[in-house]
Amino acid sequence: MKDFGSDKKNVIQANLDAQKIAFAPIMFQAAKSLRNLGILEYLFRNNKATVKTIASALNLSIYGVKVLLEAGLSLELVYLKNNEFLLTKTGYFILRDKMTNINMDFTQDVNYMAMNHLEKSIVNGKPEGLKELGDWDTVYVGLSELPGKSKKSWFDFDHYYSDYTFPEVMPILFKDHPKSFLDVGGNTGKFSMQCAAYDPNVKITILDLPGQVNVARKNIAKAGFEDRISAIEINLLDKTIPFPKGFDIIWMSQFIDCFSLEEISGLFKRAYESMNVDASFYILETFWDLQKFQASTYSLHATSLYFTTVANGNSQMYHSQDILSVIENTGFVVDELHEMIGMSHTLIKCKKK
Amino acid sequence: MKDFGSDKKNVIQANLDAQKIAFAPIMFQAAKSLRNLGILEYLFRNNKATVKTIASALNLSIYGVKVLLEAGLSLELVYLKNNEFLLTKTGYFILRDKMTNINMDFTQDVNYMAMNHLEKSIVNGKPEGLKELGDWDTVYVGLSELPGKSKKSWFDFDHYYSDYTFPEVMPILFKDHPKSFLDVGGNTGKFSMQCAAYDPNVKITILDLPGQVNVARKNIAKAGFEDRISAIEINLLDKTIPFPKGFDIIWMSQFIDCFSLEEISGLFKRAYESMNVDASFYILETFWDLQKFQASTYSLHATSLYFTTVANGNSQMYHSQDILSVIENTGFVVDELHEMIGMSHTLIKCKKK
Numbered sequence: 173m174k175d176f177g178s179d180k181k182n183v184i185q186a187n188l189d190a191q192k193i194a195f196a197p198i199m200f201q202a203a204k205s206l207r208n209l210g211i212l213e214y215l216f217r218n219n220k221a222t223v224k225t226i227a228s229a230l231n232l233s234i235y236g237v238k239v240l241l242e243a244g245l246s247l248e249l250v251y252l253k254n255n256e257f258l259l260t261k262t263g264y265f266i267l268r269d270k271m272t273n274i275n276m277d278f279t280q281d282v283n284y285m286a287m288n289h290l291e292k293s294i295v296n297g298k299p300e301g302l303k304e305l306g307d308w309d310t311v312y313v314g315l316s317e318l319p320g321k322s323k324k325s326w327f328d329f330d331h332y333y334s335d336y337t338f339p340e341v342m343p344i345l346f347k348d349h350p351k352s353f354l355d356v357g358g359n360t361g362k363f364s365m366q367c368a369a370y371d372p373n374v375k376i377t378i379l380d381l382p383g384q385v386n387v388a389r390k391n392i393a394k395a396g397f398e399d400r401i402s403a404i405e406i407n408l409l410d411k412t413i414p415f416p417k418g419f420d421i422i423w424m425s426q427f428i429d430c431f432s433l434e435e436i437s438g439l440f441k442r443a444y445e446s447m448n449v450d451a452s453f454y455i456l457e458t459f460w461d462l463q464k465f466q467a468s469t470y471s472l473h474a475t476s477l478y479f480t481t482v483a484n485g486n487s488q489m490y491h492s493q494d495i496l497s498v499i500e501n502t503g504f505v506v507d508e509l510h511e512m513i514g515m516s517h518t519l520i521k522c523k524k525k
Numbered sequence: 526m527k528d529f530g531s532d533k534k535n536v537i538q539a540n541l542d543a544q545k546i547a548f549a550p551i552m553f554q555a556a557k558s559l560r561n562l563g564i565l566e567y568l569f570r571n572n573k574a575t576v577k578t579i580a581s582a583l584n585l586s587i588y589g590v591k592v593l594l595e596a597g598l599s600l601e602l603v604y605l606k607n608n609e610f611l612l613t614k615t616g617y618f619i620l621r622d623k624m625t626n627i628n629m630d631f632t633q634d635v636n637y638m639a640m641n642h643l644e645k646s647i648v649n650g651k652p653e654g655l656k657e658l659g660d661w662d663t664v665y666v667g668l669s670e671l672p673g674k675s676k677k678s679w680f681d682f683d684h685y686y687s688d689y690t691f692p693e694v695m696p697i698l699f700k701d702h703p704k705s706f707l708d709v710g711g712n713t714g715k716f717s718m719q720c721a722a723y724d725p726n727v728k729i730t731i732l733d734l735p736g737q738v739n740v741a742r743k744n745i746a747k748a749g750f751e752d753r754i755s756a757i758e759i760n761l762l763d764k765t766i767p768f769p770k771g772f773d774i775i776w777m778s779q780f781i782d783c784f785s786l787e788e789i790s791g792l793f794k795r796a797y798e799s800m801n802v803d804a805s806f807y808i809l810e811t812f813w814d815l816q817k818f819q820a821s822t823y824s825l826h827a828t829s830l831y832f833t834t835v836a837n838g839n840s841q842m843y844h845s846q847d848i849l850s851v852i853e854n855t856g857f858v859v860d861e862l863h864e865m866i867g868m869s870h871t872l873i874k875c876k877k878k
Binding site: 283297 | 526528529530531532534535536537539540541542543544545546547548549550551552553554555556557558561562585586588589591592593595596598599600601602603604605606607608611612613614615617618619622625628629632636637638640641643644647648650785813818819820822823824826827829830831832833834839841844
């Protein structure tokens with residue numbers, strides 16, 4: 173692994189950062205309240221305002237607006253000039269940036285209560301926080317039954333980080349005119365349908381759990397792709413069930429982060445065994461060490477702990493080296509590696525050795 | 526109010542800061558687990574180590590140690606060099622700094638669950654998070670019955686920020702050889718006993734709620750100060766009950782942050798009415814605008830939200846101007862203002878106009 177980070181901060185800065193961590197959940201809730209109660213929106217629309225003006229306009233107490241905006245000063249969401257508050261760029265991100273809002277809602281609605289069980293999840297090797305959402309062994313079994321806002325926040329988060337990559341990968345995947353795809357972990361069929369729309373002749377088979385396959389089939393029928401996209405229910409964790417053979421491309425998009433390294437090894441082996449020598453195996457994934465922006469690495473490190481505490485207790489957003497080792501050990505060679513698909517994805521093309 | 530903050534960050538930094546906020550509760554739990562599971566301690570004692578070595582030494586899974594340490598990289602608690610992790614200064618603060626640990630435990634044990642009700646507390650003007658700890662109107666009524674770790678964490682937090690200031694204020698308070706103190710909100714008697722120990726002739730009267738007075742009386746008896754320290758039960762919020770008269774000094778230490786500005790006005794009025802022209806009124810308080818370090822301001826802004834959501838729903842850590850206005854409106858003049866008592870306190874001496 174490449175070196176990462178340093179200890180170059182001075183003590184004053186280190187102390188400030190430590191206090192930011194120590195009060196983090198409190199200040200998170202402050203930022204969320206500033207957003208949800210319309211205070212940031214008011215500043216955005218009116219450029220600047222006093223506590224009193226905002227309280228009156230939003231029908232909130234002066235006290236309430238005051239403590240939130242003062243927290244907003246330390247959060248650097250707002251600043252104070254001539255007794256009036258103004259929005260900062262960070263405040264604008266919290267107010268309007270789609271990704272930031274999706275991350276924040278995912279943290280609150282899926283993770284806030286659950287994350288209180290992180291330590292226990294680490295010790296027990298189980299997603300001990302999941303019980304805050306429902307009585308399942310993994311979140312994947314319960315996706316369609318997630319309570320309240322958590323369902324929307326989960327799917328918004330999941331889709332946001334994959335949808336925007338598909339247009340960019342299509343020309344790469346279709347360069348050699350593949351006739352067939354095996355979409356392993358195809359979920360609700362989004363990728364398969366984009367493939368079918370991109371190339372009028374390609375045929376795709378989705379492999380996934382029964383719950384996901386049912387949703388996928390409905391979506392496929394609705395889009396009129398039944399003749400070219402089929403879906404097979406399979407327990408992907410059962411190493412004794414081979415993958416169907418003969419596909420030009422095997423595809424795993426934002427999929428392996430749902431599995432432990434040992435499970436990934438089993439999936440890659442079955443992919444390998446199902447492939448002809450000419451077939452290609454593509455992996456689209458976000459690796460925390462291959463990010464252009466520190467913000468992306470930060471988000472991935474936090475997301476790993478969602479897997480620990482909520483999803484399954486044993487997977488994560490990986491370091492590229494973790495996965496390249498499994499690729500090599502399976503008998504594949506990396507044929508191409510495209511960094512920076514979309515904002516934070518890497519596309520790896522493997523061939524049989 | 527003086528201007529505070531600015532909008533000078535670039536967009537990259539603003540985005541990073543926004544993601545840090547968006548994932549804050551998750552990363553807080555990561556930091557706490559790194560501390561509680563002994564991982565930071567192991568790095569402190571051994572200088573550096575691989576994931577595997579730490580996992581083996583602490584009897585934790587490689588996976589668990591790995592996801593936590595990777596989160597630790599983004600939290601800048603650790604850094605990675607030649608495949609080994611090392612502790613940073615920030616990591617040391619989270620591991621060993623007393624204040625940081627007191628803040629962190631206060632956030633977790635008193636505030637984590639409660640703070641989920643911040644927004645509702647603002648809207649309703651009530652500490653809606655308090656029900657996570659017990660069925661009381663304010664936290665002060667329930668202090669002696671706080672459940673589990675929350676009691677220790679509450680008192681550790683409360684005492685940490687006042688105890689260390691007392692030695693520094695004694696020479697100032699006793700400069701003119703006062704014969705008597707009225708210790709308003711004297712709590713468990715810590716300040717009064719230090720006064721009694723500092724000057725063998727001074728007499729002190731504590732005013733506080735019955736619960737606190739009972740504890741104070743026990744402490745006073747144990748210390749053998751019954752002849753010079755007495756305690757009176759009083760509902761300090763009842764404006765119709767005057768303060769006892771004739772004291773040389775009226776003292777309010779870290780007390781007014783438990784009250785709304787309107788309530789403080791009532792307290793100051795009763796102090797005023799009880800004072801002779803020669804008497805002095807001292808206020809020892811932490812004001813968020815008079816801090817030397819940004820870390821202190823940050824902590825105070827976060828602590829305000831504890832008052833909003835847990836303590837009483839209407840008080841906060843104030844801006845100095847908030848309180849100076851009440852002082853003036855009551856008819857006092859500021860005779861002396863000592864900034865930076867201890868690390869973050871201000872001592873204000875008032876006289877009747």
